[in-house]
Amino acid sequence: MRKVSVLGATGSIGESTFDLLKDADVAVVALTGGRNVARLAAQARALRAEVAVIADEALLPDLRAALTGTGTEAAAGTQAVIEAASRPADWVMSAIVGAAGLAPGMAALATGATLALANKESLVTAGPLILSHAAQHQARILPVDSEHSAIFQALAHEDLSTVTRILLTASGGGLRDWPLERLARATLQDACTHPNWAMGQRITIDSASMFNKALEVIEAREFFGVTPDQIEVVIHPQSIIHSAVEFQDGAIMAHMGTPDMRHAIGYALNWPHRAALPVKRLDFATLGGLTFAAPDLTRYPALRLAREVMAAGGLAGAVFNAAKESALDHFIAGTLGFLQMADLVQATLTALSRESDFHQSPKGLAQVLAMDHLARKTAHQIAAEWGRA
Ligand code: NAD
Ligand code: MG
Numbered sequence: 001m002r003k004v005s006v007l008g009a010t011g012s013i014g015e016s017t018f019d020l021l022k023d024a025d026v027a028v029v030a031l032t033g034g035r036n037v038a039r040l041a042a043q044a045r046a047l048r049a050e051v052a053v054i055a056d057e058a059l060l061p062d063l064r065a066a067l068t069g070t071g072t073e074a075a076a077g078t079q080a081v082i083e084a085a086s087r088p089a090d091w092v093m094s095a096i097v098g099a100a101g102l103a104p105g106m107a108a109l110a111t112g113a114t115l116a117l118a119n120k121e122s123l124v125t126a127g128p129l130i131l132s133h134a135a136q137h138q139a140r141i142l143p144v145d146s147e148h149s150a151i152f153q154a155l156a157h158e159d160l161s162t163v164t165r166i167l168l169t170a171s172g173g174g175l176r177d178w179p180l181e182r183l184a185r186a187t188l189q190d191a192c193t194h195p196n197w198a199m200g201q202r203i204t205i206d207s208a209s210m211f212n213k214a215l216e217v218i219e220a221r222e223f224f225g226v227t228p229d230q231i232e233v234v235i236h237p238q239s240i241i242h243s244a245v246e247f248q249d250g251a252i253m254a255h256m257g258t259p260d261m262r263h264a265i266g267y268a269l270n271w272p273h274r275a276a277l278p279v280k281r282l283d284f285a286t287l288g289g290l291t292f293a294a295p296d297l298t299r300y301p302a303l304r305l306a307r308e309v310m311a312a313g314g315l316a317g318a319v320f321n322a323a324k325e326s327a328l329d330h331f332i333a334g335t336l337g338f339l340q341m342a343d344l345v346q347a348t349l350t351a352l353s354r355e356s357d358f359h360q361s362p363k364g365l366a367q368v369l370a371m372d373h374l375a376r377k378t379a380h381q382i383a384a385e386w387g388r389a
Pocket of ligand 2: 147216
């Protein structure tokens, strides 16, 4: 029987994965969560997991108690998450949020497992490193971000050299129609709503600021090996076209469906087959209109920053992601305004572009994590200075 593990099982992607696994013919090796012991234990029980790991070490006694009598081993801590990811499995879902997903994903790849990659931050932070690591261990990476799954599906059996453009669709997030001056005053609650997708809090805010799309542009460049100018972001408020690829003959292949992450997760789970999935079907007759618009870069500075990061190369992606995570922490804590997030990322990139490492291709995980750490510290210092000013 196929062995599978889920990293970040208690999150939004993790729950959608759980939903597909509960009816699948698989043996579950490891499930990991951040803090939600009750949910992790319930999933482990339902899937008869070998091991359940909670990232917060202090919660080990609670997890042990919750797993009593189940036969599932309990473990806790960051290192235990990495160890769980290293247990032999055929397929591993990487759905931890943020750069915290990088090391566990690398550990899974080192076993030769197929990595279903929802954690886009891994490719943004250390794209070339992850891809060479996967190649070295003959491990496959399958994209789970809906856009990248759509592109991957549109590219099946195609010759990459015939691709002229990748059209990355963006809903525009929950604040798409707000006037710019009102955006500056957007609260946490305002930014936490999404018109089409139900997702984790962090990615929902990133959708409103378009930092999510900025990460995805870099993710697409890394994963598909296209040049930055081949990637075009298109606002498509209905989220029906999940992304598209244009070929040199002018043909465009688009992936369409209801906005449900189980499309992309299910495709990665069953690849190279297409299995039946419990997703709602599209009804063209009642769909109404599909609309498109070019994004306004003054409104979404994150998209401009993504271009600068791709031009800089080296460890710029690691700085970009870490500064973005720090800016998001500050926004959630109420110490930074919505539009100031991009200002903070810009200021951090400028400050760290003077570091000699910034322009180097990452040689190993330690170097990436050191840059990630430095970028968070720098961003935090800049935000603190702004707070005092
Ligand atoms: P989420 O916040 O709902 O869940 C994140 C998971 O990671 C949870 O299980 C959480 O407990 C765990 N976690 C958080 N911090 C951790 C840490 N430091 N160490 C170990 N575990 C930790 O997030 P999500 O929306 O499910 O997103 C997960 C990833 O998938 C992100 O990289 C996101 O960008 C990507 N993604 C999500 C969606 C979506 O629809 N939610 C779509 C595309 C891509
Ligand atoms: Mg996406």
